[in-house]
Amino acid sequence: MSAVDDEEKGPAGLTRRALLGTAGAGLLVGAGAGVAGAVAYDRPDASATTGGGALGTGRVPFRGEHQAGILEPQQAGVRLAAFDLADGTGRDGLRTLLQRWTKAVDRLTAGEPAEEFDNQVALDAGPCSLTVTLGFGAALFDKAGLADRRPAALEPLPAFPGEALDPARGEGDLFLQIGADDALVAAHALRTLQKLAAGTAAPRWQSAGFARTPGATARPMTGRNLMGQIDGTNNPKPGQDGFAAKVFCTPGGDQPAWLAGGSYLVFRRIRMLLDHWEELPVERQERVIGRRKSDGSPLSAPAGSGEGTAVDLSAQGPDGGPAIPSDAHIRVAAPAGNGGAAMLRRGFSYHDGALPDGSPDAGLLFLAFQADPRKGFTPVQRKLSRADGLSRFLRHEASGLYAVPPGVPAGGYLGQQLLEG
Secondary structure, eight states: OOOOOSOOOOSTTOTTSEEOSOOOOOOSTTSOOOOOOOEEOOOOOGGGOSSSOTGGGOOOOSBSSSOTTSSSOOOSEEEEEEEEEOTTOHHHHHHHHHHHHHHHHHHHTTTOOOSSSOOSTTTTOOOTTOEEEEEEOHHHHHHTTOGGGOOGGGSOOOOOTTOOOOGGGSOOSEEEEEEESSHHHHHHHHHHHHHHTTTTEEEEEEEEEEOOOTTSSSSOOOOBOTTSOBOOOSOOOTTSTTHHHHHSOOSBTTBOGGGTTOEEEEEEEEEEOHHHHTTSOHHHHHHHHTBOTTTOOBTTSOTTSOTTSOOOTTOBOTTSSBSSOTTOHHHHTOGGGTTTOOOEEOOEEEEEEEOTTSOEEEEEEEEEEESOTTTTHHHHHHHHHHHOGGGGGEEEEEEEEEEEOOOBOTTOOTTHHHHHO
């Protein structure tokens, strides 16, 4: 994502967190363009202190209008996990689980030990910007006796050309995104919630991802992905007209009332074919993306102009052809060419060793929040899979779509709007 240079006031309902200059709200690969920026809490600046523990003091409010982990700056690491409900759990069993999870997350995000199943792994750490974000998969609604409340937009994503999805590493009844600036804090939170779910929901899959640690650079900078690209320059940001309408649901049409203020999350595990990518000269890599690797500036602008420079898709190169090639990622993904479709991307890199052929099992844990995947991810990915030159270097290997309920009010619990609304 691109950086937000100046503090702005967000749209109504978003002013409880200040806009920060570094937003890590998503990565370039896999879906639409947009500009970065995020509504955020005050994260301590690790680069501005010589003492330890600055990152540990960062605390994100758990309760609010929207769930934490959507608008906040991207943390250094993430644990993603999905669970399937046990047979016979039903609505009451789901409610009990979500109430137990809420109680634990309330304490963990405050830097306090969970009252149950605390293994003391994170005993010495502060909150470390911990966030826990919950989503509901489509199958949960039948299992919990809530079929009449399943959103129409939670229909299965269509098949896209070139993907090779492993069902065992995607979907699931309950989804958790657990982000933190300390890996132990995130792992401890996941372990705690998993133990609290025992007998009610069984783990289906887990993935771990990482991003640049805050303070690792001399100045706040947009992060890079494993292809070396400055990643996430074009992400929708608070303060832009229509931001909330692109990311958060409003009742009306076929959107259920219980999801007002919530969102939809698309998850994709996207392996990067790094051996092939790294064989390309830098100039060719830049033409595949449409931006320079050095500073993220678009090929339609002079070198050194910076990633925030507006993209001019009509600009010509020295040879008279388009400065940004016809199959460049930023051209194919541009909202202008996709009916204005946009998502708030918040992805993390992963590197899980080597495959049997020796190639890296590495890439992107793509996460995108949107008001309606039928108008966001699906049309953009359909176009990318057909026309994006970058798709030759990617493999979509797992997928998930989840309804993300709104935030947790004082005295309430995760998902209460669905179960009692």
